[in-house]
């Protein structure tokens with residue numbers, strides 16, 4: 484018995500901030516932001532638990548189950564509502580269920596970590612039959628809106644997946660790593676705003692993601708040519724293009740939402756997944772790579788047979 488994703492749901496806050504809006508009060512332009520990042524607009528004003536609950540509710544509905552069928556809630560986030568309790572407890576509360584729950588913080592790579600952790604839990608003795616894995620972040624609350632180096636990139640959003648035991652679908656390979664010595668290139672202290680050395684993060688991300696996808700593919704006994712769908716962390720379209728060039732994967736195989744969402748951190752891989760599903764790209768047997776990177780510096784990739 485393996486595990487499939489039975490339903491995907493998303494949530495984005497209502498308020499849209501366009502590049503033109505940002506250019507009103509900082510020295511930047513729509514043209515520069517689009518050319519350097521691929522981002523056109525982002526959603527702001529989100530609360531992590533609210534977006535996560537909405538995405539979870541949508542995923543449960545899509546999976547054709549009810550909240551009582553969920554046996555564990557895993558939330559990947561680096562922007563919890565409070566220091567404690569874990570924000571996942573409030574998602575369980577909102578769903579009206581009393582199963583186990585936990586938060587995972589791997590910053591922007593969180594969904595890949597969460598998926599692999601959930602998969603392992605479900606296959607362990609007595610593990611849950613059905614789990615919610617959610618990626619949700621509200622980084623707009625931690626952006627310095629006068630810093631053009633970061634304000635142009637981040638937005639709020641959430642995506643959720645219902646994982647269930649099934650003969651369809653399997654985790655084929657995985658690769659995770661951190662370089663803790665790179666903390667200084669991207670961090671956010673308590674009660675403060677995001678600090679980032681953009682160019683350095685960019686360079687490191689391209690290298691780390693390329694190597695990570697290669698490692699996960701090798702484990703799966705596959706090559707880049709076997710990949711049908713890439714669900715990359717949505718940070719910058721040029722990072723995605725650079726990784727695809729290095730791996731010789733056509734950009735057409737990637738599914739991207741960043742033009743309209745910006746970088747939603749842990750929300751970005753499941754948001755890209757929902758877009759891929761919408762495009763009809765996720766069929767039984769499809770080989771999918773989810774790959775993320777971010778603060779830590781942490782990265783992670785999973786190769787999945789849909």
Ligand code: UT7
Pocket residue numbers: 510511512515516519520591631632633635636679680681682683684685688718719746748776777778
């Ligand atoms: O989840 C992980 C999160 N982080 C990332 O993935 C970030 C990765 N990094 C990036 O996406 C890019 O580094 C940025 C989009 C942040 C910046 O793009 P870049 O191509 O690396 O630009 P840069 O920092 O090298 O700056 C190039 C020029 C500089 O001017 P000079 O020195 O050449 O005169 C900057 O001052 O562009 C200037 N600049 C801007 N101009 C207009 C920097 N930010 C802006 C801006 N608008 N927003």
